[in-house]
Amino acid sequence: MNRTIAALVLAALTSLALLSAAACGKEGSPPVKGPQPEQLPRYEVNRGFELPDSPTWRSAKDRGHFVVGAKEDQPFLGEKDPATGVYSGLDIEIAKMMSASLGFDPKTIEFKTIASANRETALQNGQIDYYVGTYTINDLRKKQVGFAGPYYMAGQSLLVRTDETDIEGPQDLDGKIVCSAAGSTPLQRIQEEYPEADPVAYDTYSVCVDNLLTLQVDAVTTDDTILLGYAAKVPDELKVVGETFSDEPYGIGVPRNDNALRFALDDAIEANQKNGNWKKAYDATLGLSGKPAPEPPPIDRYPAG
Numbered sequence: 001m002n003r004t005i006a007a008l009v010l011a012a013l014t015s016l017a018l019l020s021a022a023a024c025g026k027e028g029s030p031p032v033k034g035p036q037p038e039q040l041p042r043y044e045v046n047r048g049f050e051l052p053d054s055p056t057w058r059s060a061k062d063r064g065h066f067v068v069g070a071k072e073d074q075p076f077l078g079e080k081d082p083a084t085g086v087y088s089g090l091d092i093e094i095a096k097m098m099s100a101s102l103g104f105d106p107k108t109i110e111f112k113t114i115a116s117a118n119r120e121t122a123l124q125n126g127q128i129d130y131y132v133g134t135y136t137i138n139d140l141r142k143k144q145v146g147f148a149g150p151y152y153m154a155g156q157s158l159l160v161r162t163d164e165t166d167i168e169g170p171q172d173l174d175g176k177i178v179c180s181a182a183g184s185t186p187l188q189r190i191q192e193e194y195p196e197a198d199p200v201a202y203d204t205y206s207v208c209v210d211n212l213l214t215l216q217v218d219a220v221t222t223d224d225t226i227l228l229g230y231a232a233k234v235p236d237e238l239k240v241v242g243e244t245f246s247d248e249p250y251g252i253g254v255p256r257n258d259n260a261l262r263f264a265l266d267d268a269i270e271a272n273q274k275n276g277n278w279k280k281a282y283d284a285t286l287g288l289s290g291k292p293a294p295e296p297p298p299i300d301r302y303p304a305g
Helices: 003-013 019-024 055-063 090-101 116-124 185-193 205-213 224-233 259-274 277-284
Strands: 067-070 078-080 110-113 145-154 156-161 177-181 198-202 219-223 238-241 248-255
Touching (some): 055 248, 055 259, 067 090, 067 116, 090 248, 090 259, 090 277, 116 145, 116 248, 156 185, 156 205, 156 224, 185 198, 185 219, 205 238, 219 224
Parallel strands (some): 067 110, 177 198, 177 219
Antiparallel strands (some): 156 219
């Protein structure tokens, strides 16, 4: 498979082209697997739930559903089918769990694709009620939005072409063109900690991956979870290299002062970990990349402030 065809295949599988483009794969290659609806857990709606102290919850109650920010180009995490408009992946399942726990049928969620650089603004201006999309919790962001969780611990890594032999970790990035998403934590880390690298940024990781396949960049950097999904799409062309070089606790973003919603989501995350929904959702989504389910991280119930 040449790199141009590989890029087209990946784009098709990550919602940038027609699904039929996947036929460009090698003859006899197994079909790419995605989340199977019949394997996903069903989330029981907490019909008697009330959260009057949360203005966000009250608005959702009046509306009849939550509006949730998500990603649409991250395989096994947050991916949108271009033909049906349906979102799938671990982050999408987390959003559904939260909806059910807070009294709303998950089928009623209105998902909105929000780029990394626009997450805080979308929460601040009420465009979305909460955000689930590989959203790393850090102190800077806590000054702008609130976070429930974390519900998953990822780590920054590197995606390269399978024939790449010079890059085995961030120490090998001097003079290399490294792509990441604008406004992302991984991009900031490369800029600050590896100044000899040549970083470039786009709105989505899928553009970075396309550019990697077509030899325009040398590596893509972001969380290992995201990169494993892309590598699983075209394993003959892409690989994840080296050990992770950061801790990336994924949280659910909420409006900054809505502590009632934040604490309720903390409770919901914990409950779904204990009842087995979290692991079932992982196995049916991100687990398809080949990485077994880890122990979920402890929830950071930081005080209101």
